[in-house]
Amino acid sequence: MNETIDRLRISLSQNRGFYGALLGLVVLYLIYNSLHPRGFSSAVLVQNANESIVIAFIAIAQTFPVLIGGLDLSVGAVMTLTATIASELVNGSPGHMIAGMFLTVLAGTAFGLMNGLIVVYGRLQPIIATLATGAIAMGLALFVRPQPGGNIDGDLNWALTNSLFDFAETYHLFDDGNAAWFQIIAWIPVPLVILFGILALVWVPFKRSVTGRTVYAIGSAEGAAYMSGLPVARAKIIAFTLAGFFAGCGGLFLAIQTSSGNADIAQAGSYTLNSIAAVVIGGTSLMGGIGGAVGSMIGALILRVISFYFRILSIDPLLQSLVEGIVLLSAVSLGALRTIQVKNRLDLFR
Amino acid sequence: MNSIQTLVELKNISKNFSETHALRDVSFTCKKGSVHAILGENGAGKSTLIKIISGVLKPSSGDLIVKGQPVQFSKPSEAAKAGIVCIFQELSLIPDLSVAANISLANPPRRFGLIDNRVQNKTAESLLAKINCEDVDPRALVRELSLSRRQMVEIAKALGKNPEVLILDEATSALTSRDVETVYDLIGNLRDDGVSCLFISHRMHEVEKLCDTLSVFRNGQHVETFAKGERSDNDIVRLMIGREVGAHFPPKPVYARSNPHLEIKNLTWETSIKGVNLDLGKGEIVGLGGLDGQGQKELLLALFGVLRGLDGQVLIGGKPTRPNSPAAAKSDKSSIALVPEDRKTEGLMLPMSITDNLIAASFDQVSRYGFISREKEKAAVASGLAKLQIKAGHASDAVATLSGGNQQKVVIAKWLMTDPDIILLNDPTRGIDVGTKKEIYKLMRELADAGKAILFYSTDYAELIGCCNRVAIMYDGAVVSELSGDAITEQAIVAASLNMKTSGTAA
Numbered sequence: 001m002n003e004t005i006d007r008l009r010i011s012l013s014q015n016r017g018f019y020g021a022l023l024g025l026v027v028l029y030l031i032y033n034s035l036h037p038r039g040f041s042s043a044v045l046v047q048n049a050n051e052s053i054v055i056a057f058i059a060i061a062q063t064f065p066v067l068i069g070g071l072d073l074s075v076g077a078v079m080t081l082t083a084t085i086a087s088e089l090v091n092g093s094p095g096h097m098i099a100g101m102f103l104t105v106l107a108g109t110a111f112g113l114m115n116g117l118i119v120v121y122g123r124l125q126p127i128i129a130t131l132a133t134g135a136i137a138m139g140l141a142l143f144v145r146p147q148p149g150g151n152i153d154g155d156l157n158w159a160l161t162n163s164l165f166d167f168a169e170t171y172h173l174f175d176d177g178n179a180a181w182f183q184i185i186a187w188i189p190v191p192l193v194i195l196f197g198i199l200a201l202v203w204v205p206f207k208r209s210v211t212g213r214t215v216y217a218i219g220s221a222e223g224a225a226y227m228s229g230l231p232v233a234r235a236k237i238i239a240f241t242l243a244g245f246f247a248g249c250g251g252l253f254l255a256i257q258t259s260s261g262n263a264d265i266a267q268a269g270s271y272t273l274n275s276i277a278a279v280v281i282g283g284t285s286l287m288g289g290i291g292g293a294v295g296s297m298i299g300a301l302i303l304r305v306i307s308f309y310f311r312i313l314s315i316d317p318l319l320q321s322l323v324e325g326i327v328l329l330s331a332v333s334l335g336a337l338r339t340i341q342v343k344n345r346l347d348l349f350r
Numbered sequence: 351m352n353s354i355q356t357l358v359e360l361k362n363i364s365k366n367f368s369e370t371h372a373l374r375d376v377s378f379t380c381k382k383g384s385v386h387a388i389l390g391e392n393g394a395g396k397s398t399l400i401k402i403i404s405g406v407l408k409p410s411s412g413d414l415i416v417k418g419q420p421v422q423f424s425k426p427s428e429a430a431k432a433g434i435v436c437i438f439q440e441l442s443l444i445p446d447l448s449v450a451a452n453i454s455l456a457n458p459p460r461r462f463g464l465i466d467n468r469v470q471n472k473t474a475e476s477l478l479a480k481i482n483c484e485d486v487d488p489r490a491l492v493r494e495l496s497l498s499r500r501q502m503v504e505i506a507k508a509l510g511k512n513p514e515v516l517i518l519d520e521a522t523s524a525l526t527s528r529d530v531e532t533v534y535d536l537i538g539n540l541r542d543d544g545v546s547c548l549f550i551s552h553r554m555h556e557v558e559k560l561c562d563t564l565s566v567f568r569n570g571q572h573v574e575t576f577a578k579g580e581r582s583d584n585d586i587v588r589l590m591i592g593r594e595v596g597a598h599f600p601p602k603p604v605y606a607r608s609n610p611h612l613e614i615k616n617l618t619w620e621t622s623i624k625g626v627n628l629d630l631g632k633g634e635i636v637g638l639g640g641l642d643g644q645g646q647k648e649l650l651l652a653l654f655g656v657l658r659g660l661d662g663q664v665l666i667g668g669k670p671t672r673p674n675s676p677a678a679a680k681s682d683k684s685s686i687a688l689v690p691e692d693r694k695t696e697g698l699m700l701p702m703s704i705t706d707n708l709i710a711a712s713f714d715q716v717s718r719y720g721f722i723s724r725e726k727e728k729a730a731v732a733s734g735l736a737k738l739q740i741k742a743g744h745a746s747d748a749v750a751t752l753s754g755g756n757q758q759k760v761v762i763a764k765w766l767m768t769d770p771d772i773i774l775l776n777d778p779t780r781g782i783d784v785g786t787k788k789e790i791y792k793l794m795r796e797l798a799d800a801g802k803a804i805l806f807y808s809t810d811y812a813e814l815i816g817c818c819n820r821v822a823i824m825y826d827g828a829v830v831s832e833l834s835g836d837a838i839t840e841q842a843i844v845a846a847s848l849n850m851k852t853s854g855t856a857a
Contacts (some may be wrong), residue, residue, distance in 0.1 A: 010489050213451060220446035227406070227442045229427025229456040261853045289446040340471040343620055345675070346696070347649065 017283025018295040025298050028305045036312050041185035042163050049189035050161050052256060052304040054079070056195055057250030058271050059278035059300035060203075060293045064239040064246075064278050069219040069288030070126030070242065074115060074134030075247045076272035077301075080263055081141040082251025087150025087261025097153055104255075105248040111137060112244015116237035126240075134272070141263035148262035150255065157259050164188050191253070195297070196225045198249060203293045206242070211235050219288020232234070277324070278303055281331045302327070357382050357515055357546050358403060358434070363412035365398050365570075372398040373472050374570045376412070380515065385537055385547045387557040390567035391811070391844070393588055396550055399567065400517050403548070404436035405429030427456060429612035433514030437504050437521045443492045450474035450488035453507045477506040482532045497621065505533065516540060519546040520643075522556065534560060552641045554583065554848045566590055587844045593810075598788045599816030600795040605634055609668075610773055611803045614653070622648040624827035625662070630772070630803045635794060637818035638807040638840075640822075640847045645827040646807045647691055650774045653805075654688040655679040666772070680711060680768050687711075687765035688774040693754070697761040700750040704742050705761050707749045708734045712767040734763040739789065755786030762790070766797075773797065775806045779813060791817055811843045825849045 009169035012019055033039035056074050082104050089100030111133070118129045144232035159170040166182040168177030177186060206212040217225035226232050250271075255261050275296075276286075283292025284297030308322060310317050342348055358380040367372040373395045380386050390396045401407040402414065405423030413420050414431050423429045426436070443452050450471045459469040474488035483502045492500060501521065508516060518537075522530050537547050537560055549561055557564065558578070565575040566589040573589050581589070610629035617626045619656070622645045630636050638646045651657050653664065655673035664672045666684050673679035679686040690696035698707050708731050709716050716726040731745050738759040742752060749760055758778060765773070775794075779787045794817060798804055808814050814821050820834040823846040831846035833839075 007489070010487070014491055014494075021597065075659075205464055208467070210465070213447065213455070213458070214467065217444040217455070218448060220444045224442045224444050227426055227438070228444075229425065229430065289444075344648075344651065345656045345658060 021282050021295055021298045022087060025302050032120050032305055032308055046189040047190040052301050053195050053273055054250045054254045056123055056297045056300040057246050058275040059296040061243040061246035062275035062279050063284055063293045063296040064242045065126055066284055066286060067215050067219050067288055068236055068239050072130045072243045073127060073272055074130040074137055075275055076268035077134035077137035078108050078111050078244055078247035079251040079271055081137040081266040082248045083255040084141045084145040084261035084263055086150060086252045086255035087145060091151050091153050101252055104252045108248015108251060109241055109245040112241040116240030120233050120236050145261045145263055148260060150260040152256055152259045157256055160190050160256050164190060211238050215239050216289055223228055274303060314339040355382050361413040363409045366410045366737040371570050376572045378572050380546050380548060382546055382842040383541050383544045384563050385541055385549055385561045387549045387561035389564060394567040400436060400519055401540040401616055404434055404517055430511050435508045435511045435513035436517040438519055439507045443500055443504060445493035448489050449486055449503050450489055452492055453477060453510050469786060472835035477510050481505055481536055498529060501525055502529055506515050510723050513545060515546045519550045541638060554850050583850055584829050587841060591840045591844060607631060613665040615663040619652055619657050619660050619843045622827055626829055628822055628829055630805055632801045632803050633798050635798050635804045635806055635818045636812050637814035637821035639814050639821050639843050640824040644824040646824050647776060650688060650807060653774060655688060685771040687768055689761050689776060689778050691776045693758055693761055698757060701748050703746045704749050704760060705731050705745045708764050730767060734767060738763045755782035758782050773802050773804045777808055811840050823847055
């Protein structure tokens with residue numbers, strides 16, 4: 001018991017940014033639900049989950065390049081590109097749909113791999129390399145789908161954007177979702193299951209691999225990482241590849257959600273910028289080495305919950321950008337408090 | 351038989367960095383189970399030697415033989431595989447990872463392909479226990495630890511690689527005395543297990559206590575290897591110096607000590623400055639000597655207002671004055687200039703023009719109503735270029751296009767434009783050619799004659815002897831010895847730098 005408390009205490013003191021964000025999200029969301037006329041219901045949760053999942057995926061994607069001290073300006077564009085690809089491929093027989101989803105995510109992953117190779121072997125700054133490849137991704141997206149549209153399977157759209165009960169009913173599982181044991185979890189939104197599932201399957205093993213550790217080491221002290229014999233180049237490439245993978249997941253879900261694809265340049269840009277904001281709010285340092293994907297997901301959810309407030313409190317939506325800016329500024333200011341303790345002022349500039 | 355006894359052998363190893371020879375034709379052997387000290391002045395080639403042995407640098411020519419096999423390491427991890435592990439002065443730890451993760455960084459224990467944190471923590475615990483550091487929590491982040499604890503973690507990390515040759519480069523410099531004892535015991539135990547240690551230390555008493563063999567390096571060459579006790583301290587110092595002093599210094603006028611312009615009283619900062627007392631008069635050049643990293647750089651930064659949390663007193667012209675930023679330091683009240691350590695990052699804005707760099711510290715003198723006046727700027731730049739005879743194509747060229755010596759002149763000229771009373775110099779002649787060095791010495795003397803007070807840190811003892819009216823030797827964050835007049839000899843400086851009390855040291 002003492003052991004557990006001890007571990008929690010260490011974790012708390014080492015991840016203040018993350019726990020602060022988590023607490024902020026819980027408080028914000030509880031208040032939101034108490035103010036909402038139909039608060040604490042499955043319907044509200046389903047709607048919110050649908051509105052949050054894509055930005056959560058994009059924020060998770062952004063986390064990897066930021067951890068190595070870089071920035072990926074192409075995540076929004078890769079999302080758009082993969083969404084247009086999905087709008088072409090995800091239809092027809094179940095086998096065809098699964099293959100289409102697989103190819104969609106694969107395309108995002110391949111794009112991330114290309115970013116990584118360019119950054120490592122082309123020796124370009126991540127920010128400028130991904131600015132360029134992001135424009136390329138937009139160009140490809142416009143090529144795939146010059147006009148908005150697409151014909152994504154209607155059942156799939158319904159099943160993946162509602163609660164687990166609706167999913168089971170659509171595909172005639174568990175007595176059309178009426179099995180007694182199933183009722184305990186039937187209210188959970190499918191998007192949340194997908195988000196948490198993919199995060200658990202990818203992030204947890206990543207963090208406990210030598211590659212994951214190397215990603216953190218690069219952002220923390222690249223010279224020391226190299227001197228310790230860590231695989232620096234490989235870790236950088238994998239960081240960008242995973243960014244592409246999660247951006248692909250985001251694009252796939254966006255397409256399924258909207259049953260279509262749309263090469264919307266403004267939307268891609270705003271997702272990219274919001275992903276950076278979410279990463280920072282979630283406690284990841286833009287200098288690299290500190291933070292994680294779970295925090296970024298929470299950061300993305302905070303951004304979304306703030307926008308929900310505008311609906312129920314009937315505040316002018318024009319103020320939304322202003323409030324988001326203030327939240328971001330406060331989050332970053334908390335992180336900057338550490339520099340007050342620096343004793344050698346020259347260190348601030350190194 | 352001999353090949354088993356010799357763990358590491360260097361045959362005619364040389365290492366060149368463009369023009370300079372860091373190592374020249376060095377042959378050297380390290381025997382199994384010996385604790386081998388490597389001695390030498392700053393720049394004698396000790397660091398280059400261990401970097402070659404531990405795979406950080408490749409030799410330009412010659413052979414490296416480990417356990418009888420010729421090897422070529424292309425990175426440190428290959429040397430580690432061959433059993434050669436180095437504890438570097440600059441720490442190789444990752445600040446944002448836990449102690450345990452750092453200790454088994456490159457090769458962590460794994461289960462089903464994933465890092466096993468439990469085993470990793472256990473490994474770290476047992477290694478830390480070996481060096482009496484049970485107080486360090488393996489789950490703590492390295493950045494939360496003090497410098498001395500980090501150094502111990504670094505040692506634990508090295509031990510985790512099961513070294514056959516352990517290289518300690520000034521590994522004890524940041525340690526507490528209790529930890530130093532632990533490290534002594536550890537080295538003894540390792541020796542009994544047949545591990546060799548290469549030990550670089552500037553503390554002679556440590557060398558005396560621990561080592562059985564000593565090798566002296568000088569100017570990139572291996573001078574001599576001998577068993578402990580074969581040579582006296584005086585002999586060792588002579589072996590370390592053994593070069594002629596260049597005669598290109600301007601004559602030193604006799605300095606009559608008057609009221610000091612700058613007085614430093616019991617100045618203390620963190621762990622690097624431990625109660626420094628020093629004064630400096632107008633027209634005087636005072637040298638700061640000693641081995642690298644004894645607090646000299648920090649002292650200059652402290653005077654220039656860069657460091658926070660100082661204790662002690664600084665008097666300028668009899669009045670307590672402690673500037674809290676470089677901007678305050680250069681103001682009329684204290685009128686201090688600092689030629690900083692790293693010309694390329696702290697001294698110059700490399701992509702900007704010579705003009706912009708020259709006026710960077712004295713905008714107020716070349717401006718009118720808050721705008722830079724073209725004429726004033728032109729005049730100031732012309733006089734600056736002329737005074738220091740800076741060889742530049744055009745004043746609008748980027749300062750990066752100049753040679754190292756001319757770049758350094760730009761830094762000095764920039765600060766002379768502020769017309770400072772106190773000039774702090776942090777090794778201003780490092781890495782520049784002999785001709786420019788000579789000009790800088792001459793300029794320093796002229797400035798002193800014009801009534802400036804100059805504090806001059808140099809790693810080159812010949813400079814200290816040739817230029818200074820007085821030399822203060824720092825050791826472990828304090829001034830341990832002040833030499834003046836004829837007492838400034840190489841022998842005396844080296845002895846004082848090692849904090850040795852040999853004959854002929856006039857304190």
